[in-house]
Amino acid sequence: FFFTREELKILTNFSELKFKKKFAEENSLKEKNEKKPAKKLFPNSYLFKQWTVELSEDDQRKAEDLFQKYGYNAFLSDQLPLDRELLDTRDHRCIGREYPHNLPTLSVVLIYLDEALSVIQRAICSIINRTPAHLLKEIILVDDHSTNGLFLSKNPIQPSSQRHIQKGLSQARISGWKAATGDVVAILDAHIEVHVKWAEPLLARIQADRTLVLSPVFDRVNYYDLQVTKYLASAHGFDWSLWCRYVGFPQKWYDQKDPSQPGKSPSVMGILVVDRLFFGEIGTLDGGMEVYGGENVELGIRVWLCGGSIEIVPCSKIAHIERAHKPYMPDFSNVMKRNALRVAEVWMDEYKINVNIAWGLPIQNHGIDIGDVSERKKLRDRLKCKPFKWYLENVYPELNPMHLLGYGVLINDLQTRLCLDKGPFEENTPILYPCHFMESQIFYYTASGEIFAHLPLKNNRNRCLIDPGSGRFPELSWCSDTEKQKHMYWDFKQGQAMQNRETKRCLEISADQTGKYEKNVFLQDCRNQHWKIQNIIQDL
CATH class of the missing domain: 2.80.10.50 (Trefoil (Acidic Fibroblast Growth Factor, subunit A))
Structure with a gap:
């Protein structure tokens, strides 16, 4: 979907007024009817183990149903202001830092899959309110094959462009990138809120070097009470099974004794900010990846091997809901395994056996269909990329190719x-x-x-x-x-x-x-x- 700034404000204001009226009426009714604490209906729920509030039995059922549907407390989200304030968790050296006025323009792509409407709206509100108007060119919403139709059914504004639906995170992100027209594209999850002055540090780094792929630092939004927990800056890495993990920066970053400075990273967790044209030149994402997992690691390896680099930018902060469960499928280890083998086949040379080992598969004839990788291998040749051995020695020596x-x-x-x-x-x-x-x-x-x-x-x-x-x-x-x-x-x-x-x-x-x-x-x-x-x- 494409919305103008004015339409987005109408949408978020309309919904906020509607929710405020709804919950004012419900709370008034509760005060009249509830004279004693309600029975705890879901004592073993992951939600109510953490979120200790007094709710009526009807509200407990609503909250639990929404939690099972979305993996976070959508019931509470519907009651919170869409433009709520966030605690400024940036390093003090970031707060007074100034950036050029004439930075590149920004397209923000929000990927959503069966997302609560109020969560999407809060993401939109935060982006509008905390991004300079002359830099924010557009916000593009990409539906990654949602099943609930929630956004369309409750949307009082008709979108001015076609609905983008793709099955799989890589394809959804590629779809958003193709629709973007800004100088820089930020591809984000929809269950986020951006902090103040989040965009300027990223745009300034790309203005200085268009071959950078950047990530802000994530703060955690608790799935149960939606409170924000500060996270410190870390590099993004992975193990041989290609599961993402936080790792340390190179030692010279720590030697600076200035945690507000960008730091080099072997990979990127998934949220990324990149020069739009450079992203196309280097091959965007691997559209042959299925559902979820591994596409970010593939991008990280490819960027480093093929002429770019990856940085984490500590002065850019984004609050990100960590779901209790993901919406893709109950267990996506099989698609993760398949995607990891695909990455290994294209990029890891003689070290690809370590991926087989990590997944407990035989070295030869693992029997898993990884799809056609011929175009990705041609891309590697065309970009004249370095061997994976160079990546292990110069970028990610912590990834130990054990004997x-x-x-x-x-x-x-x-x-x-x-x-x-x-x-x-x-x-x-x-x-x-x-x-x-x-x-x-x-x-x-x-x-x-x-x-x-x-x-x-x-x-x-x-x-x-x-x-x-x-x-x-x-x-x-x-x-x-x-x-x-x-x-x-x-x-x-x-x-x-x-x-x-x-x-x-x-x-x-x-x-x-x-x-x-x-x-x-x-x-x-x-x-x-x-x-x-x-x-x-x-x-x-």
């Missing part, structure tokens, strides 16, 4: 239906459990002899399988701790015993008197028991 010999589930030949399992985290004791081949049963055997519980980034804490030196049971303990003696190195060959190098004890299983195998695994004198690991990278 692994094997990975996957560990099975003892005596009972092939049971797998070694990490067990309850708080107990730190591995167990035997029926094989399900999910994350809790995936282990990684390194060339140096460690058995890791997870595939780590460099310098991150990880748990290792150890022999504590006494007692019968192995432990999963922090590999880097030095408080007590560790025996964390194992000799293991496929189909043979798993023996600790220092204690010479073996990891084994045993049956009870009925012949059923116990859930415990033991450390004892070796009795020629044999283990196999699911995937072999090189001969063990």
Whole structure:
């Protein structure tokens, strides 16, 4: 949808007056009818565990229904002012900073999927009120295949252009970019509110260097009470499964002792601001990505390899609702896996096997259809992009390409239906459990002899399988701790015993008197028991 500034003001004012009248009437009725506290209908709800307010039973049902629908407290959102004030969470050095008047113009693209109307309106209000009028060229709303039709049904203004509907976040963002006409495009989620002077730091950086892809710093809006929690600036990274995570900036950023300065980042979480024409030159987003996940990591790698760079801009702050659950599907790990493999095939060269490893897939013939990547490979050739090895060495050395010999589930030949399992985290004791081949049963055997519980980034804490030196049971303990003696190195060959190098004890299983195998695994004198690991990278 395209709206003029005047139309957007009419829309937001109309809805705010309507909601104020509605809730004034309801609150008046409640005061007359409610004489005692209502029964708590949803004591186990994620919403009401956090949001402790007195509501009538009818309002509890409404609030819970809206929470299940949107993943945040839409009931409360409908009662809040659309132009509410936000606490200024910027570093004090940002507050008085001045920017040129003649900055590039800005198109703001808001992507929404089954979003509460008041949340979208609050995003629009904040953008209008906190962006200089001469810089804000347009706001474009992109419907990422919503199912509720809420925005159209309650919209008193007819949009002046066609409705954009695309299935999948990459396609929705591309659609918004294509519709934009400003010098710079900010592609945002619709469940946000921008802080004061959010746009100027971003536009000034792009005016200085058009090859930058930028991200503001997100503050968290609690899904339950919609209060804003300040977040400090961090770089955006990912692990080998391509799940996003916050990571540290390069050391020279900290050496400046000025947290208001932009910092280089290996990737971008998803919200991004970019020169509109440069975004097209570098290939926008991969339209072959499905639904959600991985498209931002693909962009981050490509920008760095193909002539641009990514920065986080701390003086630009955006408040972002962190949903309790996402609207795409109950479990999108399968599409995330597929998208990650697609990224690896195009951009990661010989390091792409690490993505297979992270997802517990075989190195060859993983059997997952990643779609046609020929055009993306042609794009890489046309842009004369650097190899992924350069990215690992110069941009993201924390992404540790570990030297692994094997990975996957560990099975003892005596009972092939049971797998070694990490067990309850708080107990730190591995167990035997029926094989399900999910994350809790995936282990990684390194060339140096460690058995890791997870595939780590460099310098991150990880748990290792150890022999504590006494007692019968192995432990999963922090590999880097030095408080007590560790025996964390194992000799293991496929189909043979798993023996600790220092204690010479073996990891084994045993049956009870009925012949059923116990859930415990033991450390004892070796009795020629044999283990196999699911995937072999090189001969063990």
